[in-house]
Amino acid sequence: MSSPLLDQVTSVKVKLGLLVAVSVTVASIVAAVGAVGSVPVWLSVPVTVALALGVTQLLAVGMTSPLREMTAAARGMARGDYSARVTASSSDEVGELARAFNRMAEDLAAVDRQRRELVANVSHELRTPLAALCAVLENLVDGVAEPDPVALRTALDQAERLSALANDLLDLARVDAGEARLSTTQVPVLELLERAVAEARVVGRDVRYDVQVTPPALTVPADPARLHQLIANVLDNASRHSPAGGLVQITAQTTATGWQLEVADEGPGIPAAGRDRVFERFGTLADADGGGGTGLGLAIARWVTDLHGGTIHFVDPAPRSTGARVRLELPHEPRQRTQVTRKVQEQVMTKPVDNPAQPVPPAPAATRAPESGMDMLFGKFWPDAGVPGKVAAVLACLGVGLLAGIVLPFRDLGIGTFAVLLAAGGAILAFSVNRQSRFTQACAALCLLLAATVVVRDAEWIAVLCLLAGGAVCVAGLVNGRTMPAFVLAGIAWPLAGLRGLPWLGRSAQAVRGLRSSAAALRTILWSLLGVLVFGLLFASADAIFAEWAGAIVPDLELDSFVLRAFITVFVGGIVLAATYLGLNPPNVEAGAGTARPVARRYEWLVPVLLVDAVFLVFLAAQATANFGGHGYVERITGLTYAEYVHQGFGQLTVATALTLLVVWAAARKAPRTTTADVAWLRGSLGLLCVLTLVVVASALYRMHVYQEAYGFTELRLLVDVFEGWLGLLVIGVMAAGLTLKATWLPRAALLSGASLLLAIAAINPDAWIAQHNVDRYTETGKVDWIYLQGLSDDAVPVLAKLPADVADCALAGREVSDDDWLEWNLGRHRAEPLIGTRPASTPTTCLTKPAG
Template sequence: MSSPVLDQVTSVKVKLGLLVAVSVIVASIVAAVGAVGGVPAWLSIPVTVALALGVTQLLAVGMTSPLREMTAAARGMARGDYSARVTATSSDEVGELARAFNRMADDLAAVDRQRRELVANVSHELRTPLAALCAVLENLVDGVAEPDPVALRTALDQAERLSALASDLLDLARVDAGAARLSTTQVSVLDFLERAVAEARVVGREVRYDVRVTPPDLTASADSARLHQLIANLLDNASRHSPTGGVVRITAEATDSGWRLEVADEGAGVPVADRDRVFERFGTLTDAEGGGGTGLGLAIARWVTDLHGGSIHFVDPAPRSTGARVRVDLPREPRQHTHVTRKAQEPVMEKPLETPAPAAAPVAAREPESGMDMLFGKFWPETGLPGNVRAVLYCLGVGLLAAIVLPFRDLGLGTFVVLLAAGAAILTFSVNRRSRFTQACAALCVLLAATSVLRDAEWIVVLCLMAGAAVCMAGLVNARTVPAFVAAGVSWPLAGLRGLPWLGRSAQAVKGLRTSAAALRTVVWSLLGVVVFGLLFASADAVFAEWAGVVVPDLELDSFVLRAFITVAVGGVVLAATYLGLNPPNVETGGAPVRPVARRYEWLVPVLLVDAVFLVFLAAQATANFGGHEYLERITGLTYAEYVHQGFGQLTVATALTLLVVWAAARKAPRGTKADVAWLRGSLGLLCLLTLVVVASALYRMHVYQEAYGFTELRLLVDVFEGWLGLLVIGVMVAGVTMKAAWLPRAALLSGAGLLLGLAAINPDAWIAQHNVDRYTATGKVDWLYLQGLSDDAVPVLATLPDEAIGCALADREPSTNDWLEWNLGRERANAFIRSHASATATAATCLTKPAG
């Protein structure tokens, strides 16, 4: 797709300058509009960059498409396909290169055609005399015919025909070599022509020869041997095409620049359209036209003429006469011309100049590589992916839905609807949608998205949505390994760049839709009808106006700009995911093969040392537990709560590092013998068992710390994370027993997302509030400020506090007044309790005076 405006620019440098200028202007306008509309930077910057990239792609694709087409055409030529041509519409250097490439392709196609014709014609010319000669010799050998003069004469004729063909081919080889030199002497033209005619009469053709030279003493400087080839071939051609008893006229005369030779016969003549073709190699006329011979004579005649710096061509016969008339113009002094020079200026077998050039054929079947193909290479090829207008429209619809629903609203039912629409659009066009893993990921994503309707705690909802995005990307590319999961996550933002050519093809496809005009008219008339009648009914009925106000968004300037940015952002994100599903990258690269270590101790010694460190640590843990608090404080100077809090983070890191050690050892350990497998299972199995004990110790430490200092969202989250690591350790142990671990990465991904979903299902803020209420009931210690900061999910639990404490827990809370698109189960349940305890007068300030843990 090229731009007609840019095609008129005659310089690539100017085009690049215009491209940069337009991109900068578009980016500046979009950024300025976003600033005026109050769009936050985290939203305006990506949208601005995306639109600038889109404009750059739109304008640059026409500049680089000839180069990509040339690359594809060159590959086709390497395979022997010379039909490809490059679109050359621009006037710059790239356009000139494209036109030169097309001319080169025409020449190569002509040479290839001539090569094929050469093989076919030589085979044909050799087959006929060889078959005849073999037939005669077989008859003689079998005794069918006697070796009389007639039979021998027939065999000799065929042998002479083969000899003439071989001689012509040798002359043709000299033509192709282009290295023939002239040895010039002064030649008497009349004597030379008479000797050539005398030799021609020996052939025995029943024609008469008429030689006329003006002036009779005309002399010329020429290579006599080459000139004899020229005249002999012309006479042979004329005598073969003349009727029996016909006259071959040979005339020579002086001219201003040299001398002219003409040979005319009384045959059928040469059609105007064939007058250049007969000078080509094997360019004979058909038998119906009186053809014959090898078809090399006139090609050699043109070569000799070129060597002397002259010209040869057929002209119309003289008035009131018929036949072929060939004219040769030669200079007084030959100008040495080689065949190579003439080929560079005017190919010997070039088609007539008046013949129109063939129409440019479409580029070869293989689509030319775009800049994106070269950038992403084998990691993310794009082969035969057509544009998809429906996918683009679906994603644009999701963006419009998000622009209507999301702004100025909390997470709730509207958010869930937008996520469902986005997921449906992505899954509909995914090539892996029938994969069981992809389907499982889709179901898990729906459940994770549903947390936006069930829970008010934004921290758990956001974590679930992030986990859903990770699961979605893994499902779209059907990933199987941890590196593939990472590559899938990185591919999502990169899809916005990789999919630009596909987006351009989708935009081009809109022009080819016959029903697009009718669909556009339908949309326009439908919107017009809804707007007109909606405004009338809204002005006539207050209830209808209130309902319309809920559905129709506020379209003030700031709101309109924000919604426009959200449309582009959300639509672009969904479109990138859709492209990822349509054309997933090759995330399962496999990498270099792993070479196990040569000696067992190279991996076994480090693993056993790690096992020993774990044993010493567990011994220290047992000593601390059995020694009691007094022993611990005497040895370390720490209270037990401080002691357990100090080591939780380190134990979590140690658990994660253990999984890394197991992975590295399993990759490098040889498994050639039963002893190798036994050591592998034993050492790593012991390490996994010790790690499970460490996991249990870490969870116990966090429990003790929470009992002492209270329960928080972060502490609960790290508890779940540590439990997930313990679950992975168990999975590693199962893989070690079965010696099959291909299922483990997917199981780890789905189990992690499942645990996060389970955490959301237990209502974490309510769980935290319940444990803090229990702690307050048992000890009287509580952090009122922290409880007041919990989401509405915790309100039903906080409402169970004694009457004197409810005001502190629910201080400054008011019922939410959200519309139906913000409906959320947690907020809905909290509203009833907040209203029922509206008489509580405690405030945050008064609660600070109460005891706190």
């Protein structure tokens, strides 16, 4: 697809300038519109970039398509298919290159056709004398004929014919190679002609020869061997076509520019229309007069003439004469050439075949679509393979974007958000090629549960984390990955699908253009929209309840609102479209996966692992000393309180646990397993490391518990607790895999278990759980952070409302009953509404005097 406007531009540089100018203009306009509509930066930037890339792709595809077509055509030529041609509609340098490529393809096709015709012609020419020779020899062997002079002469004639054909083919091989050179000297013309006539008489044809040279002592600079070959071929053709007792006249004379040689016979002659054809390869006189011959002699004669810088052609016979008359015109000084010109080479090589031995055309090569720029960019990691365009997929993603543009703006998370997520997931899964995979189905079910948190929980932090985890699980299921690197590559591939899917989107757009011809579908859409609009307006004006319902569905179309909704439509629709293409054509995320090459010596992996084990043992010894020494020992040695001591190392222990998993993974890949001892050392060293890591996990969890008891419970501390527990669960999974030495199931189990634990946090109502523990701590110690409790979501309200009346306002101050519509309905906010009531707008002063911890 090319742009007619850009096709008229005669410079690639100007085209690139226009491309950049248009893309920058589009990006500027979109960014300006976003600024007018108060669109957030995190939303306007990706939408602007996406639209600019789309415009760039639309304009650039016509500029680069000839190059892609040339690449595909060149691959076809390598397989023997010379029929491909390149679209050359542009006027720039690329268009000139395309036209030159087409000319080259035509020339190569002609050469290939000539090669196949040459094989067919040579086979045909060899078949006749070989068949005759075989027949004579079979008769002699079988005793049917006696080895008399006649039979032997017949056999000898056929053998000589084969020998002459072989010599002619060798000469033509020199023509094709372009390596013939002249060795010129002064040649007496009369002596040369008489020697050629003497050799012609040996053939035994009943023909007379008349040689005339003017002046008799004429000498010319020429290659004597080549010139003799030329004259011999011409005399052979003349004597063959002369009648019995006929006369062959050979005349040579000087001219103003050189010298001239003519050979005339008394045969049937050559029609004017066939005179050029007889000089072509296998262009025998039989084509013109029904005679015989191989058809190579005159082709070689023209080649020798051209080597000397002269010409050879047939002219009309002399007045009152019949027969053929060939004339050679040669210059005074031969213009020696090491290679014949393209024109002469084509004349010598070109000859159509009219005999039964037709060449077999090459098998058609498999057609292959031109490789796009995206194919060259992503290569084997993400081949497109001509994925057919799917209009339904594009329309479904567009519908999800429109739904998001209507529902999401100016609303909190709730039923509307879940409806958008549900529609997006359905559209993505419907077109996924892996939708029958059990892993993909499990991921889809888990994503559904994670998306449902926006309806159940008001705490945005857990809802957002669930949505992010759902996205990770979604891409892993779409590519049907099996390893952690595959999951990471899948996450990277999702945004890259916006680029990789552009060719597919173009094919889908072409299919959409085909749907425009469906007048019935267009009429149906128009009449449906008109009916809904007319009757909707009538009923909205007639009934207030219907008007309220319609107002809840139909979005506000003021300028700011319209711009924001448009950006959200493009943003959400683009994300869903990228995920749909990812499921429709997943990349080869497992291409680089495989068994690592083990080390040659055991100590290369064992020594580092044993040293890590030793470090873990020393650390655990220090922990045991702290536990047995008590708080006083810790304060005396470190100068820190026990709570400060345990808080100081929690983050480091979490990192150490994660790094331990990395050490186990690396060692398991590099450790050889050829002997029983290798397996024993592997299980023993890594098993000890995993056991020590579990102790570290328990220590980390204990440290966090002590710190929470001292300073209270928060969302972050709860999340870190669960993360550390998940790492411990992974360590247990690694130990289980080490028993069987099979860990293919572990990456998927890690992904699903992590998302499931996050879902479990949402299920226990984390804000309510944190509020309850802080309330319990307040009851026991009288310490609480009222400001922190006020920042919890409405999920915590049922717990905080159970506080005594004098302190309930301290925890619930600043909360207001929301006026959400049904699309924002959320279970957490719904349960909190009757408990909030009328609360103070700020924290009462009495609360500030209460102890805080």
